[in-house]
Amino acid sequence: MSTPGLTTSSRSSGSELRFSVAGELDIATEEELTGAVGEVLAERRPSRLVLDLAALSFIDSSGLRALLRCQQLAEQSEVELLLAVGDGAVRRLLDIAGIASWFSYA
Amino acid sequence: MVAELTPTDEPGRLAALRRYDILDSPPDGAFDRITAVAARLFGAPIAIVSLVDTDRIWFKSHHGIDAEQVDREPGLCASAILQDDPWVVTDASTDPRTLANPLVAGSLGLRFYAGVPLRTHDGFNLGTLCVIDHAPRQVSPSEVAILGDLASVVMDEIELRLSARHSIALESALRPSAEETARVLQEGLLPSELPEVAGLAIAARYHVADDGEVGGDFYDVVPTENGCVAFVGDACGKGIGAATLTGRARWALRTLALAGDTPAHMLDRLNCVLVGDETRGPRRYCTVALASLQRHPGETGGEVVARLALAGQPAPLVVRAAGVLESVGRSSPIVGWRAGACYDDVELTLRPGDVLVLYTDGLVEAIAGHGSGDDAPLRAVLRPLAGEPPEVVAARLDAALGVRPWSDDAAYLVVGVR
Numbered sequence: 037m038s039t040p041g042l043t044t045s046s047r048s049s050g051s052e053l054r055f056s057v058a059g060e061l062d063i064a065t066e067e068e069l070t071g072a073v074g075e076v077l078a079e080r081r082p083s084r085l086v087l088d089l090a091a092l093s094f095i096d097s098s099g100l101r102a103l104l105r106c107q108q109l110a111e112q113s114e115v116e117l118l119l120a121v122g123d124g125a126v127r128r129l130l131d132i133a134g135i136a137s138w139f140s141y142a
Numbered sequence: 143m144v145a146e147l148t149p150t151d152e153p154g155r156l157a158a159l160r161r162y163d164i165l166d167s168p169p170d171g172a173f174d175r176i177t178a179v180a181a182r183l184f185g186a187p188i189a190i191v192s193l194v195d196t197d198r199i200w201f202k203s204h205h206g207i208d209a210e211q212v213d214r215e216p217g218l219c220a221s222a223i224l225q226d227d228p229w230v231v232t233d234a235s236t237d238p239r240t241l242a243n244p245l246v247a248g249s250l251g252l253r254f255y256a257g258v259p260l261r262t263h264d265g266f267n268l269g270t271l272c273v274i275d276h277a278p279r280q281v282s283p284s285e286v287a288i289l290g291d292l293a294s295v296v297m298d299e300i301e302l303r304l305s306a307r308h309s310i311a312l313e314s315a316l317r318p319s320a321e322e323t324a325r326v327l328q329e330g331l332l333p334s335e336l337p338e339v340a341g342l343a344i345a346a347r348y349h350v351a352d353d354g355e356v357g358g359d360f361y362d363v364v365p366t367e368n369g370c371v372a373f374v375g376d377a378c379g380k381g382i383g384a385a386t387l388t389g390r391a392r393w394a395l396r397t398l399a400l401a402g403d404t405p406a407h408m409l410d411r412l413n414c415v416l417v418g419d420e421t422r423g424p425r426r427y428c429t430v431a432l433a434s435l436q437r438h439p440g441e442t443g444g445e446v447v448a449r450l451a452l453a454g455q456p457a458p459l460v461v462r463a464a465g466v467l468e469s470v471g472r473s474s475p476i477v478g479w480r481a482g483a484c485y486d487d488v489e490l491t492l493r494p495g496d497v498l499v500l501y502t503d504g505l506v507e508a509i510a511g512h513g514s515g516d517d518a519p520l521r522a523v524l525r526p527l528a529g530e531p532p533e534v535v536a537a538r539l540d541a542a543l544g545v546r547p548w549s550d551d552a553a554y555l556v557v558g559v560r
Binding site for chain 1: 376378379380425426427429452453455456474475476480483503549550
């Protein structure tokens, strides 16, 4: 099975950092995301982090755990975390997992 | 081969040489650096790491000479490995040990040779590190000592390569056994057979994903006073970590089922237990679809009251005998991540011929395709199955599973009222 992996990019505007993620977020890439988010939180010290997941083509339960970890990392750094999701796979998974209300949205 | 040039335990020595699997191996920078250093140290044109094979002397590294091997018989290295000390010939044309040697008398015109045996930890001389010159020369004891040190470095490199190969072989020998461990663990996480429950027929399936890793799906049926508690679940992630959470969740639920709580209370308590669990390793959550099915007291058949609660699972489906397909249950949070998550019971009545399908999200994906959370294909499989017994429903689901490979496990429990 191919693992297309994850591509990430970030863009600052003022104290807000927009961190965009594309590709597949699963057991193969979850640590890549949490590692990258941990880094931008530590190095860029934004006051607000927008995690843009609109370009994710796949997410599974490990990917969901990665989002929950990102939330913990943001809380520890006292950074406001917002998710930007379309009405696609990420939103559906958050709804099924019953945790859509655990996150704030951009 | 000349008998006097044969070491005492030649078969043992050759076996040791084979053990290192170094003959005819590709050039290696580590050895080339050592021969370059040895040549520079002596100011000599040629330095060689040689290995004495049955009929030839093969050069693992040759500095200052193009040949990759020579015949064993005239080779001076064959003489050098006969003793454990450095073997030095300061002028080969006058030394009685070498003056008739074709390498000395012939066009090569070898005059100076200093070789130190490459001695294995178990005492076999595999070959030499040697320095060669076309002119006679004297060497000091300290130069010979340094050559000895360099020969030890060569032997360390050879031993290191052998142990690295052993480690790799050992690791690949262990890897299947780690998978085997996980498989045995997983077998222990699933019931060997489902209990008989009066008034109900139950079928269960567990399809493992294709990536060779143990997944975290689980299911179980626990008989209770007037019926049973049935659940399917999925511990996030894969491998042994997920499997151990599967085990903890399944046994916690089996215990809670005996206490007679409603499904929502059971999930509350499961969440408390898992959130409070300080087990080491990365944090994991799990998802559960949980149903209690109860006959009316004193009856052994007829309608069943089902109470259902969800934790992060897609809503179970009910195939009514009358032909309607219903999705039941209220979406509620995963268990094991956040304290205080709330769960709700949904109550419904199942009549004879009705079938309740509890499933993990892997089933949706296995039917709809990788990455699809669309449950329409699953519904389309179930809709025409009104009135069919659970075993038939499960078999139809099996047949609807898409083309492998699947990235996720799929577990389903089909409970029918007789």
